[in-house]
Amino acid sequence: MALIEIQNLHHTYHAGTPEAVVALDGISLTIERGEFVAIVGGNGSGKSTLAKHLNALLLPTEGEVRVDGLDTREPASTWEVRQRVGMVFQNPDNQLVATVVEEDVAFGPENLGLPSREIVERVEESLRVVGMLDYRRHQPHLLSGGQKQRVAIAGILAMRPQCLVLDEATTMLDPLGQREVMETIHTLNREGVTVIHITHAMEEAAQCPRMIVLSSGRVAMDGLPVDVFSRADDLHRLRLVLPPIPALASQLRRDGLPVPERILDADDLASAIASLATERVGHGRVGNGAD
Amino acid sequence: MELTRYVTIGQYLPRESPIHRLDPRTKIAAVTMWTVAIFVVRDFSGYALLALVLGGVVVAAQISPGYLLRGLRPIVFLLLFTVVLNIFFSGLQGGTVLFRLGPLLATREAVLRALFIGCRLVGLVVVTSLLTFTTSPMELTDGIERSLRPFRRLGVPAHELAMMMTIALRFIPTLLEETEKIIKAQMARGAQFDQGNVLRRARALVPVLVPLFVSAFRRADELALAMLARCYRGGEHRTRMRELSFAPRDGIALAVATVASVVFALPYEVWGRLLH
Numbered sequence: 001m002a003l004i005e006i007q008n009l010h011h012t013y014h015a016g017t018p019e020a021v022v023a024l025d026g027i028s029l030t031i032e033r034g035e036f037v038a039i040v041g042g043n044g045s046g047k048s049t050l051a052k053h054l055n056a057l058l059l060p061t062e063g064e065v066r067v068d069g070l071d072t073r074e075p076a077s078t079w080e081v082r083q084r085v086g087m088v089f090q091n092p093d094n095q096l097v098a099t100v101v102e103e104d105v106a107f108g109p110e111n112l113g114l115p116s117r118e119i120v121e122r123v124e125e126s127l128r129v130v131g132m133l134d135y136r137r138h139q140p141h142l143l144s145g146g147q148k149q150r151v152a153i154a155g156i157l158a159m160r161p162q163c164l165v166l167d168e169a170t171t172m173l174d175p176l177g178q179r180e181v182m183e184t185i186h187t188l189n190r191e192g193v194t195v196i197h198i199t200h201a202m203e204e205a206a207q208c209p210r211m212i213v214l215s216s217g218r219v220a221m222d223g224l225p226v227d228v229f230s231r232a233d234d235l236h237r238l239r240l241v242l243p244p245i246p247a248l249a250s251q252l253r254r255d256g257l258p259v260p261e262r263i264l265d266a267d268d269l270a271s272a273i274a275s276l277a278t279e280r281v282g283h284g285r286v287g288n289g290a291d
Numbered sequence: 292m293e294l295t296r297y298v299t300i301g302q303y304l305p306r307e308s309p310i311h312r313l314d315p316r317t318k319i320a321a322v323t324m325w326t327v328a329i330f331v332v333r334d335f336s337g338y339a340l341l342a343l344v345l346g347g348v349v350v351a352a353q354i355s356p357g358y359l360l361r362g363l364r365p366i367v368f369l370l371l372f373t374v375v376l377n378i379f380f381s382g383l384q385g386g387t388v389l390f391r392l393g394p395l396l397a398t399r400e401a402v403l404r405a406l407f408i409g410c411r412l413v414g415l416v417v418v419t420s421l422l423t424f425t426t427s428p429m430e431l432t433d434g435i436e437r438s439l440r441p442f443r444r445l446g447v448p449a450h451e452l453a454m455m456m457t458i459a460l461r462f463i464p465t466l467l468e469e470t471e472k473i474i475k476a477q478m479a480r481g482a483q484f485d486q487g488n489v490l491r492r493a494r495a496l497v498p499v500l501v502p503l504f505v506s507a508f509r510r511a512d513e514l515a516l517a518m519l520a521r522c523y524r525g526g527e528h529r530t531r532m533r534e535l536s537f538a539p540r541d542g543i544a545l546a547v548a549t550v551a552s553v554v555f556a557l558p559y560e561v562w563g564r565l566l567h
Contacts (some may be wrong), residue, residue: 055520079522087520094510095517099428099461106532111522119532137305141464155521 001069003163003194004031004054004085008063011049011217015061023049025217026063031196033162036189038205038225039198041214042239047198050214051167054196055085068162083112086156090168092148093141101143101151102127102136108159119158126154129191130184146177150184163194170199182207202243206264213238226262245269304424309540310352311425315434317541321548322422328552329414336562337555338410344551345417352425362420363413370412377405428460430535436526437535450526458514462507469506473499 011024024046031037041047052058053065056072068084070077086108089095098104102123109119127133130150140148149169156164166185170178182204189195197208205211206225213221213228215238221228228235229246242250249263249272257276263269305311310318325341332338349356363370379395386398423431436453443449474484477498484495 052516057516057520079524082520082522087517089513089517089520091510091513093465094513097461097514097518098457103429103532107518107523108521110529110531111524113528113530116530116532116534119530123532139464140461141468159522 002030003033003035003068004029005066006030006053006063007065009050009053009060009065010062011046011053011058012061013049023217024053027214027217027219028063029212029219029222031163031194034189034192034194035210036186036195036208037197037210037212038208039196039212039214040200040202040205040240041220042200044216045214046217047214048167049217051087051165051196051198054163054165055087056081057087083159084161085163085165086159086161087165087167088149088152088156088169090171092145092152092172095152096140096148096155099139100136101132101138101140104140104151105155105158108155112159122158122160123154126157127151129157129188130154144177145173146180149173149177149181153181153184153188157188157193161193163196164188165196165198167198168200169197170201170204178204202241206243206246213240226264229264230261302423303427304354304358305427306353306425308351308353308425310348310421312540313425313544314535314537314541315426315430316438316535317537317544317548318422318426319431319434319438320545321552322418324548324552325418325555326415328556329411329418331556332411333558335407335410337558338407338414340551341414341555344555345414345421348421352421354421354424359417359420359424363416366412366416370409373412374405374409377408378402381405429457432456432460433531433533433535450529454526462510465510466503466507470499470503473502 006027006029009024009027010022013019013021013023027046027050039047039050049058053060053072054067056078059073065072067081070081070084072078072081096104097107105123105126106119109122114122123136124133127136130153132147132150132154135143135147135151140151143151152169153164164185166181170181173181178201185195185197186207195208197204199205206229208225211221211223211225211228212219213235220238221231221234229242232242232246232250235242241247245266245268246263249259249269252259252273257273259269259272259276263272328337329341332341349359378397378401379392381398381401381404383398383400383404386400389397389399389402391397426434432453435456436449439447439449439452478484482495482498484492486492487495
């Protein structure tokens with residue numbers, strides 16, 4: 001059984017009123033245990049709405065979402081779903097509850113009604129995993145954005161979820177903070193946590209093995225980042241920009257240099273160009289790019 | 292952070308002192324008793340004793356007296372105002388006239404009474420600051436929640452009150468930071484906050500308060516969602532990482548605090564009579 005099964009999911013905000021807005025328009029997806037999935041899409045594509053369906057913060061208007069076999073519409077399973085799928089939000093300031101780091105991390109396990117000895121163990125373990133154990137007695141408002149977000153991740157981990165959903169959790173961070181968070185979630189994924197990373201940073205999506213592109217509440221593309229990025233024209237139509245290296249490769253190709261498809265990182269591109277240079281292909285053809 | 296430097300009330304000073312280690316409920320009970328005692332005290336000898344005991348607590352809690360006195364700064368104006376009003380408008384009839392200010396008359400009795408009320412104010416602020424200096428906000432709210440628990444049957448929402456207090460404390464620095472940011476943004480566009488009369492200055496604050504409120508409501512929405520996502524469903528079923536428990540030292544502290552509050556509250560004459 002897959003961890004998350006979404007079938008023909010529709011969601012309409014203010015359904016039945018004149019202000020009704022269709023946010024999700026028939027999404028079907030399966031996410032297996034241990035996957036690392038990036039979800040990208042422009043503003044209003046339905047990314048956040050989809051994320052909130054994964055832990056029953058929103059319920060389907062039509063269709064169904066199953067988490068570990070549990071139907072999210074079933075009121076009796078709401079809390080079990082939320083324990084299985086943890087969610088990290090965009091603004092680190094608006095998701096920390098307590099005035100001391102370790103007390104914040106304890107908030108989730110306390111809500112689960114665990115005995116205090118177990119809470120202490122989980123808090124320590126979670127803070128160690130995200131590399132924030134030294135800050136356990138600190139006040140959250142004195143931490144950097146990346147550190148706050150790592151504390152927020154620790155707060156979710158302490159509930160021992162099977163899946164971590166990051167809803168634009170890197171958008172408000174500086175480059176250093178983004179790297180801290182990306183490294184943390186990669187580590188977690190290696191340890192078996194399913195990660196769903198919602199972002200509009202295409203470079204981050206390129207680091208994930210699977211990439212889903214949403215557009216107007218539908219799945220527009222779903223596959224390996226290399227395959228998604230090779231459809232440059234489709235992405236352009238969806239107002240999404242390629243990350244720098246695939247963009248450069250695609251520009252070179254357009255300018256007539258036969259760079260191979262499926263190039264993701266700088267090393268690949270460099271070796272491709274080097275091999276073209278030894279074959280002396282494209283000599284005298286590159287560089288005018290006047291069109 | 293400029294604004295937080297001026298606000299020492301409600302701040303916590305982490306130390307490894309015997310006072311810090313007390314159960315928050317013990318400290319809340321002691322502060323409550325002493326607050327009542329401060330209102331019951333009838334003469335200066337009671338305040339002298341209180342000052343002595345509080346001095347002992349300050350030393351035991353490893354708090355610098357300078358820091359404690361700095362906490363009084365925000366109330367200096369209120370203090371002066373109260374003392375001056377009480378000197379001239381005490382309503383006491385007769386007595387020895389000390390000096391005259393136009394139609395206003397200051398008698399010896401009125402001055403003493405005004406000073407007495409001043410001592411009362413200082414005492415109240417010092418006692419409550421000692422509580423917050425030595426008790427982390429989380430412990431404090433836990434203590435309040437647990438102390439209110441017996442009243443839940445009467446409809447007192449103990450958990451909700453404690454949760455509101457925690458969130459308020461958590462967001463004080465965030466909102467102060469945001470206020471500063473908005474003030475600076477408005478100043479960059481030519482707003483003047485330090486010119487003109489009181490009315491004009493108050494009006495200049497409107498464009499600061501409006502965005503502050505809007506963002507506070509947005510934050511509240513997001514926080515509520517984040518709390519739900521972390522399985523928050525009110526006080527039921529909830530456990531705590533650190534359960535509060537009374538230790539022998541709490542019993543001793545409570546006994547000392549009770550005796551002390553009775554000692555300050557009894558008037559000087561009663562002590563005179565008891566001792567003879």
